[in-house]
Amino acid sequence: MHVIVVGAGIAGLSSGWALAKRGHRVTLLEQDAIPNPLGASGDDHRIIRRAYGEMAGYTRRMTEAFAAWDELWRDLGAEHVAKVGFMGIVRAPGDNADAYRDGLARDGYPFETLGRDAALARFPYLDPQGFRDLFVSPEGGVLLCLRIAADLSAWLGAHGVTVRDHCTVRDIDVTAPAVVLDDGTRLSADAVVVTAGAWVTHLLPAFADRLASKRTYVVYLDPPADFRAAWQRTPAIPGIGGDIGGYILPPVAGTDLKFGAGATRTDWPAGTPFELAADAGERLRDLFAPLFLRLADYRVKRVRKCVYTFTADDRFFGARTGATWVVSACSGHGYKFGTAIGRRVADAVESGDERSLIRWLEARD
Numbered sequence: 001m002h003v004i005v006v007g008a009g010i011a012g013l014s015s016g017w018a019l020a021k022r023g024h025r026v027t028l029l030e031q032d033a034i035p036n037p038l039g040a041s042g043d044d045h046r047i048i049r050r051a052y053g054e055m056a057g058y059t060r061r062m063t064e065a066f067a068a069w070d071e072l073w074r075d076l077g078a079e080h081v082a083k084v085g086f087m088g089i090v091r092a093p094g095d096n097a098d099a100y101r102d103g104l105a106r107d108g109y110p111f112e113t114l115g116r117d118a119a120l121a122r123f124p125y126l127d128p129q130g131f132r133d134l135f136v137s138p139e140g141g142v143l144l145c146l147r148i149a150a151d152l153s154a155w156l157g158a159h160g161v162t163v164r165d166h167c168t169v170r171d172i173d174v175t176a177p178a179v180v181l182d183d184g185t186r187l188s189a190d191a192v193v194v195t196a197g198a199w200v201t202h203l204l205p206a207f208a209d210r211l212a213s214k215r216t217y218v219v220y221l222d223p224p225a226d227f228r229a230a231w232q233r234t235p236a237i238p239g240i241g242g243d244i245g246g247y248i249l250p251p252v253a254g255t256d257l258k259f260g261a262g263a264t265r266t267d268w269p270a271g272t273p274f275e276l277a278a279d280a281g282e283r284l285r286d287l288f289a290p291l292f293l294r295l296a297d298y299r300v301k302r303v304r305k306c307v308y309t310f311t312a313d314d315r316f317f318g319a320r321t322g323a324t325w326v327v328s329a330c331s332g333h334g335y336k337f338g339t340a341i342g343r344r345v346a347d348a349v350e351s352g353d354e355r356s357l358i359r360w361l362e363a364r365d
Protein backbone atom coordinates (compact mmCIF):
# COMPACT_ATOMS: atom_id res chain seq x y z
CA MET A 1 0.00 0.00 0.00
CA HIS A 2 1.19 3.59 -0.65
CA VAL A 3 0.21 5.93 2.21
CA ILE A 4 0.66 9.71 2.24
CA VAL A 5 0.98 11.19 5.74
CA VAL A 6 0.31 14.94 6.06
CA GLY A 7 2.12 16.55 9.00
CA ALA A 8 5.29 15.39 10.78
CA GLY A 9 4.49 16.01 14.43
CA ILE A 10 4.71 12.99 16.72
CA ALA A 11 1.47 11.51 15.31
CA GLY A 12 2.64 11.74 11.68
CA LEU A 13 6.20 10.60 12.36
CA SER A 14 4.92 7.64 14.38
CA SER A 15 2.32 6.70 11.79
CA GLY A 16 5.08 6.72 9.16
CA TRP A 17 7.26 4.57 11.43
CA ALA A 18 4.55 1.98 12.10
CA LEU A 19 3.45 1.81 8.45
CA ALA A 20 7.02 1.50 7.15
CA LYS A 21 7.71 -1.33 9.61
CA ARG A 22 4.83 -3.25 8.06
CA GLY A 23 6.29 -2.89 4.59
CA HIS A 24 4.10 -0.10 3.26
CA ARG A 25 5.40 2.66 0.99
CA VAL A 26 5.10 5.95 2.90
CA THR A 27 5.38 9.59 1.80
CA LEU A 28 5.53 12.03 4.73
CA LEU A 29 4.86 15.71 3.94
CA GLU A 30 5.62 18.51 6.39
CA GLN A 31 4.98 22.19 5.72
CA ASP A 32 7.81 23.43 7.97
CA ALA A 33 10.96 22.00 9.54
CA ILE A 34 10.78 18.65 11.41
CA PRO A 35 9.66 19.34 14.03
CA ASN A 36 7.77 22.54 13.28
CA PRO A 37 8.76 24.83 16.18
CA LEU A 38 5.18 26.17 16.39
CA GLY A 39 3.58 22.71 16.27
CA ALA A 40 2.58 20.82 19.40
CA SER A 41 5.48 18.38 19.03
CA GLY A 42 8.13 21.04 18.43
CA ASP A 43 8.96 21.91 22.04
CA ASP A 44 11.98 20.61 24.00
CA HIS A 45 10.08 18.22 26.22
CA ARG A 46 6.74 16.70 27.23
CA ILE A 47 5.54 14.84 30.32
CA ILE A 48 4.84 11.12 30.24
CA ARG A 49 2.85 9.86 33.23
CA ARG A 50 0.24 7.25 33.93
CA ALA A 51 -2.10 9.25 36.15
CA TYR A 52 -5.34 10.37 34.52
CA GLY A 53 -7.84 10.67 37.37
CA GLU A 54 -11.38 10.37 36.02
CA MET A 55 -10.28 9.55 32.43
CA ALA A 56 -9.28 6.05 33.53
CA GLY A 57 -9.26 4.67 29.96
CA TYR A 58 -6.12 6.71 29.30
CA THR A 59 -4.53 5.39 32.51
CA ARG A 60 -5.07 1.87 31.17
CA ARG A 61 -3.77 2.75 27.69
CA MET A 62 -0.51 3.95 29.21
CA THR A 63 0.68 0.33 29.39
CA GLU A 64 0.47 0.19 25.60
CA ALA A 65 2.01 3.66 25.34
CA PHE A 66 5.05 2.64 27.42
CA ALA A 67 5.44 -0.51 25.28
CA ALA A 68 5.26 1.51 22.04
CA TRP A 69 8.00 3.88 23.26
CA ASP A 70 10.14 0.87 24.19
CA GLU A 71 9.68 -0.47 20.67
CA LEU A 72 10.77 2.89 19.26
CA TRP A 73 13.85 3.06 21.52
CA ARG A 74 14.89 -0.39 20.27
CA ASP A 75 14.51 0.74 16.65
CA LEU A 76 16.39 4.00 17.22
CA GLY A 77 19.08 2.40 19.36
CA ALA A 78 18.64 5.24 21.88
CA GLU A 79 16.20 6.14 24.69
CA HIS A 80 15.08 9.75 24.50
CA VAL A 81 13.31 9.79 27.85
CA ALA A 82 14.46 10.95 31.27
CA LYS A 83 12.87 8.43 33.65
CA VAL A 84 12.53 10.83 36.57
CA GLY A 85 8.91 9.90 37.40
CA PHE A 86 6.25 12.51 38.11
CA MET A 87 4.75 14.17 41.13
CA GLY A 88 1.45 15.78 42.03
CA ILE A 89 1.37 18.88 44.19
CA VAL A 90 -2.00 18.88 45.96
CA ARG A 91 -3.19 22.41 46.66
CA ALA A 92 -6.82 21.67 47.57
CA PRO A 93 -8.87 18.50 48.12
CA GLY A 94 -10.22 17.18 44.84
CA ASP A 95 -7.93 19.25 42.60
CA ASN A 96 -6.23 17.69 39.55
CA ALA A 97 -3.26 16.31 41.47
CA ASP A 98 -5.54 14.85 44.14
CA ALA A 99 -7.66 13.21 41.42
CA TYR A 100 -4.52 11.77 39.79
CA ARG A 101 -3.52 10.24 43.12
CA ASP A 102 -7.00 8.76 43.62
CA GLY A 103 -6.78 7.21 40.17
CA LEU A 104 -3.39 5.62 40.90
CA ALA A 105 -4.66 4.28 44.23
CA ARG A 106 -7.87 2.91 42.66
CA ASP A 107 -6.00 0.99 39.98
CA GLY A 108 -3.07 -0.13 42.15
CA TYR A 109 -0.25 1.83 40.53
CA PRO A 110 2.76 2.86 42.64
CA PHE A 111 3.15 6.25 44.35
CA GLU A 112 4.36 7.64 47.66
CA THR A 113 2.69 10.52 49.50
CA LEU A 114 5.01 12.96 51.25
CA GLY A 115 3.74 15.02 54.17
CA ARG A 116 4.51 18.72 54.21
CA ASP A 117 7.76 18.46 56.20
CA ALA A 118 9.19 15.68 54.04
CA ALA A 119 8.14 17.56 50.90
CA LEU A 120 9.80 20.79 52.04
CA ALA A 121 13.01 18.96 52.92
CA ARG A 122 13.18 17.35 49.49
CA PHE A 123 11.92 20.32 47.43
CA PRO A 124 13.06 23.42 49.35
CA TYR A 125 11.77 25.81 46.65
CA LEU A 126 8.17 25.07 47.73
CA ASP A 127 6.34 27.78 49.66
CA PRO A 128 4.90 26.12 52.80
CA GLN A 129 1.73 28.22 52.38
CA GLY A 130 1.14 27.04 48.82
CA PHE A 131 0.26 23.35 49.10
CA ARG A 132 -1.26 20.64 51.35
CA ASP A 133 0.85 17.58 50.51
CA LEU A 134 2.34 15.94 47.47
CA PHE A 135 2.95 12.49 46.01
CA VAL A 136 5.66 11.06 43.79
CA SER A 137 5.33 8.24 41.30
CA PRO A 138 8.34 6.36 39.93
CA GLU A 139 6.70 5.77 36.53
CA GLY A 140 7.19 8.09 33.56
CA GLY A 141 9.12 11.33 33.39
CA VAL A 142 10.16 13.52 30.50
CA LEU A 143 10.14 12.75 26.77
CA LEU A 144 12.84 14.62 24.85
CA CYS A 145 10.86 15.70 21.79
CA LEU A 146 13.56 17.36 19.71
CA ARG A 147 15.81 14.30 19.89
CA ILE A 148 12.84 12.03 19.14
CA ALA A 149 11.91 14.05 16.04
CA ALA A 150 15.50 14.14 14.76
CA ASP A 151 16.11 10.41 15.22
CA LEU A 152 12.68 9.33 14.04
CA SER A 153 12.87 11.32 10.82
CA ALA A 154 16.40 9.98 10.20
CA TRP A 155 15.09 6.44 10.84
CA LEU A 156 12.27 6.99 8.33
CA GLY A 157 14.71 8.24 5.69
CA ALA A 158 16.92 5.21 6.26
CA HIS A 159 13.97 2.82 5.93
CA GLY A 160 12.67 3.90 2.55
CA VAL A 161 10.17 6.58 3.60
CA THR A 162 10.08 9.69 1.43
CA VAL A 163 10.29 12.54 3.94
CA ARG A 164 9.69 16.03 2.53
CA ASP A 165 9.99 19.00 4.87
CA HIS A 166 8.98 22.54 3.86
CA CYS A 167 6.37 20.93 1.62
CA THR A 168 2.86 22.29 2.21
CA VAL A 169 -0.26 20.37 1.32
CA ARG A 170 -2.76 22.89 -0.02
CA ASP A 171 -5.72 20.63 -0.55
CA ILE A 172 -6.93 17.11 0.14
CA ASP A 173 -9.18 15.19 -2.23
CA VAL A 174 -10.76 12.75 0.20
CA THR A 175 -12.56 10.78 -2.47
CA ALA A 176 -9.49 9.94 -4.61
CA PRO A 177 -7.63 9.93 -2.15
CA ALA A 178 -4.97 12.46 -3.15
CA VAL A 179 -3.26 15.60 -1.93
CA VAL A 180 -2.40 18.77 -3.82
CA LEU A 181 0.83 20.54 -2.90
CA ASP A 182 1.37 24.30 -2.81
CA ASP A 183 3.03 24.19 -6.25
CA GLY A 184 -0.03 22.45 -7.72
CA THR A 185 1.49 18.94 -7.84
CA ARG A 186 -1.12 16.25 -7.23
CA LEU A 187 -0.01 13.10 -5.39
CA SER A 188 -2.27 10.04 -5.24
CA ALA A 189 -2.05 7.10 -2.86
CA ASP A 190 -4.02 4.13 -1.57
CA ALA A 191 -4.62 5.99 1.70
CA VAL A 192 -4.00 9.44 3.16
CA VAL A 193 -3.42 10.02 6.88
CA VAL A 194 -3.90 13.63 8.01
CA THR A 195 -2.04 14.41 11.23
CA ALA A 196 -1.91 18.18 10.71
CA GLY A 197 -2.36 19.28 14.33
CA ALA A 198 -3.84 22.74 14.81
CA TRP A 199 -3.85 23.36 11.05
CA VAL A 200 -6.22 20.46 10.33
CA THR A 201 -9.37 22.55 10.04
CA HIS A 202 -7.60 24.78 7.53
CA LEU A 203 -7.26 21.72 5.29
CA LEU A 204 -10.53 20.05 6.21
CA PRO A 205 -13.00 22.71 7.42
CA ALA A 206 -15.73 20.08 7.87
CA PHE A 207 -14.11 19.07 11.17
CA ALA A 208 -14.17 22.58 12.65
CA ASP A 209 -17.28 21.75 14.70
CA ARG A 210 -15.37 19.00 16.54
CA LEU A 211 -11.77 20.21 16.63
CA ALA A 212 -10.82 23.66 17.95
CA SER A 213 -7.40 25.18 17.24
CA LYS A 214 -5.78 26.92 20.20
CA ARG A 215 -2.56 28.79 20.89
CA THR A 216 -0.54 28.99 24.06
CA TYR A 217 3.04 29.50 25.23
CA VAL A 218 5.51 28.18 27.78
CA VAL A 219 8.36 29.89 29.62
CA TYR A 220 11.89 28.60 30.20
CA LEU A 221 13.44 29.76 33.46
CA ASP A 222 16.76 29.91 35.25
CA PRO A 223 15.98 29.24 38.93
CA PRO A 224 17.89 30.90 41.79
CA ALA A 225 21.30 29.22 42.25
CA ASP A 226 20.43 27.78 45.67
CA PHE A 227 17.36 25.97 44.25
CA ARG A 228 19.02 24.64 41.10
CA ALA A 229 20.09 21.26 42.50
CA ALA A 230 16.63 20.60 43.95
CA TRP A 231 15.00 21.36 40.60
CA GLN A 232 17.41 18.98 38.86
CA ARG A 233 16.15 16.11 41.04
CA THR A 234 12.48 17.05 40.67
CA PRO A 235 10.11 14.71 38.80
CA ALA A 236 7.80 16.07 36.08
CA ILE A 237 4.83 17.94 37.60
CA PRO A 238 1.49 17.73 35.72
CA GLY A 239 -1.92 18.82 36.98
CA ILE A 240 -1.13 21.81 39.17
CA GLY A 241 -4.52 22.93 40.37
CA GLY A 242 -6.15 26.22 41.21
CA ASP A 243 -7.30 28.22 38.22
CA ILE A 244 -4.08 27.91 36.24
CA GLY A 245 -4.00 24.30 34.97
CA GLY A 246 -0.24 24.35 35.44
CA TYR A 247 2.55 21.91 34.64
CA ILE A 248 6.31 21.96 35.10
CA LEU A 249 9.13 20.16 33.33
CA PRO A 250 12.32 19.86 35.38
CA PRO A 251 15.74 20.71 33.91
CA VAL A 252 16.90 17.21 32.95
CA ALA A 253 19.14 15.78 30.22
CA GLY A 254 20.44 19.18 29.17
CA THR A 255 17.03 20.90 28.99
CA ASP A 256 15.85 23.98 30.92
CA LEU A 257 13.20 24.31 33.62
CA LYS A 258 9.85 24.98 31.94
CA PHE A 259 6.53 26.32 33.28
CA GLY A 260 3.29 26.11 31.31
CA ALA A 261 -0.35 26.80 32.16
CA GLY A 262 -3.68 26.04 30.51
CA ALA A 263 -4.73 29.53 31.63
CA THR A 264 -2.66 31.05 28.79
CA ARG A 265 -4.65 29.18 26.11
CA THR A 266 -6.78 31.17 23.63
CA ASP A 267 -8.43 30.48 20.26
CA TRP A 268 -6.18 30.40 17.21
CA PRO A 269 -7.67 30.83 13.73
CA ALA A 270 -5.30 28.39 11.99
CA GLY A 271 -2.41 30.06 10.20
CA THR A 272 -2.76 33.53 11.74
CA PRO A 273 0.36 35.12 13.29
CA PHE A 274 0.35 35.82 17.02
CA GLU A 275 2.57 38.00 19.13
CA LEU A 276 3.25 37.91 22.86
CA ALA A 277 3.63 40.86 25.20
CA ALA A 278 7.22 41.70 26.18
CA ASP A 279 6.56 40.56 29.76
CA ALA A 280 4.60 37.39 28.81
CA GLY A 281 7.27 35.13 30.35
CA GLU A 282 7.22 36.89 33.71
CA ARG A 283 3.41 36.89 33.73
CA LEU A 284 3.27 33.16 33.12
CA ARG A 285 5.93 32.53 35.78
CA ASP A 286 4.00 34.61 38.30
CA LEU A 287 0.84 32.54 37.84
CA PHE A 288 2.64 29.95 39.98
CA ALA A 289 2.50 32.11 43.12
CA PRO A 290 2.05 31.18 45.92
CA LEU A 291 3.38 27.71 45.16
CA PHE A 292 7.09 28.59 45.06
CA LEU A 293 9.36 30.82 47.10
CA ARG A 294 11.09 33.85 45.50
CA LEU A 295 9.46 33.46 42.11
CA ALA A 296 10.69 36.91 41.03
CA ASP A 297 14.26 35.54 41.21
CA TYR A 298 13.55 32.98 38.47
CA ARG A 299 15.08 34.61 35.37
CA VAL A 300 13.13 34.26 32.14
CA LYS A 301 15.43 32.72 29.54
CA ARG A 302 12.95 32.46 26.67
CA VAL A 303 9.32 31.80 25.79
CA ARG A 304 8.02 29.42 23.18
CA LYS A 305 4.72 29.70 21.31
CA CYS A 306 2.76 26.51 20.50
CA VAL A 307 -0.50 25.66 18.76
CA TYR A 308 -2.66 22.58 19.29
CA THR A 309 -6.16 21.17 18.88
CA PHE A 310 -8.87 20.48 21.43
CA THR A 311 -12.07 18.47 21.47
CA ALA A 312 -15.01 19.42 23.70
CA ASP A 313 -14.32 16.59 26.16
CA ASP A 314 -10.49 16.53 25.85
CA ARG A 315 -10.46 13.11 24.18
CA PHE A 316 -8.36 12.33 21.11
CA PHE A 317 -9.92 12.57 17.66
CA GLY A 318 -10.15 10.11 14.77
CA ALA A 319 -12.32 10.00 11.64
CA ARG A 320 -12.32 8.33 8.23
CA THR A 321 -13.76 9.49 4.90
CA GLY A 322 -13.16 6.80 2.28
CA ALA A 323 -9.44 6.05 2.46
CA THR A 324 -8.58 9.39 4.12
CA TRP A 325 -7.95 9.22 7.86
CA VAL A 326 -7.81 12.20 10.19
CA VAL A 327 -6.17 11.76 13.58
CA SER A 328 -5.41 14.31 16.26
CA ALA A 329 -3.49 13.44 19.39
CA CYS A 330 -5.03 16.49 20.91
CA SER A 331 -6.25 18.36 23.98
CA GLY A 332 -2.82 18.97 25.44
CA HIS A 333 -2.03 15.41 26.52
CA GLY A 334 -1.33 13.40 23.37
CA TYR A 335 2.45 13.36 23.01
CA LYS A 336 2.93 10.49 25.46
CA PHE A 337 0.59 8.39 23.30
CA GLY A 338 2.23 9.39 20.00
CA THR A 339 3.99 6.13 19.18
CA ALA A 340 1.01 4.01 20.33
CA ILE A 341 -1.25 6.14 18.13
CA GLY A 342 1.08 5.56 15.18
CA ARG A 343 0.74 1.80 15.63
CA ARG A 344 -3.05 2.07 15.95
CA VAL A 345 -3.22 4.21 12.79
CA ALA A 346 -1.26 1.55 10.91
CA ASP A 347 -3.73 -1.11 12.17
CA ALA A 348 -6.67 0.98 10.99
CA VAL A 349 -5.24 1.80 7.56
CA GLU A 350 -4.60 -1.90 6.98
CA SER A 351 -7.95 -3.16 8.29
CA GLY A 352 -10.23 -0.23 7.43
CA ASP A 353 -11.62 -0.56 10.95
CA GLU A 354 -12.47 3.00 11.87
CA ARG A 355 -14.50 2.06 14.94
CA SER A 356 -11.64 0.32 16.72
CA LEU A 357 -9.35 3.25 16.09
CA ILE A 358 -11.84 5.80 17.41
CA ARG A 359 -12.67 3.64 20.41
CA TRP A 360 -8.99 3.42 21.29
CA LEU A 361 -8.41 7.13 20.76
CA GLU A 362 -11.40 8.20 22.86
CA ALA A 363 -10.51 5.77 25.67
CA ARG A 364 -13.99 5.52 27.20
CA ASP A 365 -13.45 1.86 28.16
Ligand SMILES: Cc1cc2nc3c(=O)[nH]c(=O)nc-3n(C[C@H](O)[C@H](O)[C@H](O)COP(=O)(O)OP(=O)(O)OC[C@H]3O[C@@H](n4cnc5c(N)ncnc54)[C@H](O)[C@@H]3O)c2cc1C
Binds near residue numbers: 036247334
Ligand atom coordinates in the same frame (compact mmCIF):
# COMPACT_ATOMS: atom_id res chain seq x y z
C1 LIG B 1 2.17 23.69 25.55
C2 LIG B 1 1.82 22.25 25.39
C3 LIG B 1 2.12 21.33 26.40
C4 LIG B 1 1.82 19.99 26.25
N1 LIG B 1 2.20 19.11 27.22
C5 LIG B 1 2.05 17.78 27.02
C6 LIG B 1 2.60 16.86 27.92
O1 LIG B 1 3.26 17.23 28.91
N2 LIG B 1 2.44 15.53 27.69
C7 LIG B 1 1.74 15.08 26.59
O2 LIG B 1 1.59 13.87 26.45
N3 LIG B 1 1.22 15.95 25.69
C8 LIG B 1 1.37 17.28 25.87
N4 LIG B 1 0.90 18.17 24.96
C9 LIG B 1 0.16 17.67 23.80
C10 LIG B 1 1.08 17.15 22.73
O3 LIG B 1 2.15 18.03 22.51
C11 LIG B 1 0.26 16.96 21.45
O4 LIG B 1 -0.83 16.11 21.77
C12 LIG B 1 1.06 16.32 20.33
O5 LIG B 1 2.33 16.90 20.20
C13 LIG B 1 0.26 16.47 19.04
O6 LIG B 1 1.02 15.94 17.98
P1 LIG B 1 0.46 15.99 16.50
O7 LIG B 1 1.43 15.25 15.69
O8 LIG B 1 -0.97 15.56 16.49
O9 LIG B 1 0.41 17.56 16.11
P2 LIG B 1 1.62 18.55 15.79
O10 LIG B 1 2.81 18.23 16.59
O11 LIG B 1 1.10 19.94 15.90
O12 LIG B 1 1.99 18.24 14.29
C14 LIG B 1 1.21 18.65 13.22
C15 LIG B 1 2.15 18.88 12.04
O13 LIG B 1 1.41 19.01 10.84
C16 LIG B 1 2.08 19.95 10.03
N5 LIG B 1 1.13 20.45 9.04
C17 LIG B 1 -0.03 21.10 9.29
N6 LIG B 1 -0.66 21.44 8.15
C18 LIG B 1 0.12 20.97 7.14
C19 LIG B 1 0.00 21.04 5.74
N7 LIG B 1 -1.04 21.64 5.14
N8 LIG B 1 0.97 20.47 4.98
C20 LIG B 1 2.03 19.85 5.56
N9 LIG B 1 2.20 19.79 6.92
C21 LIG B 1 1.26 20.35 7.69
C22 LIG B 1 2.51 21.01 11.03
O14 LIG B 1 3.51 21.87 10.54
C23 LIG B 1 2.96 20.16 12.19
O15 LIG B 1 4.33 19.85 12.12
C24 LIG B 1 1.16 19.54 25.09
C25 LIG B 1 0.85 20.45 24.07
C26 LIG B 1 1.19 21.78 24.21
C27 LIG B 1 0.90 22.73 23.08
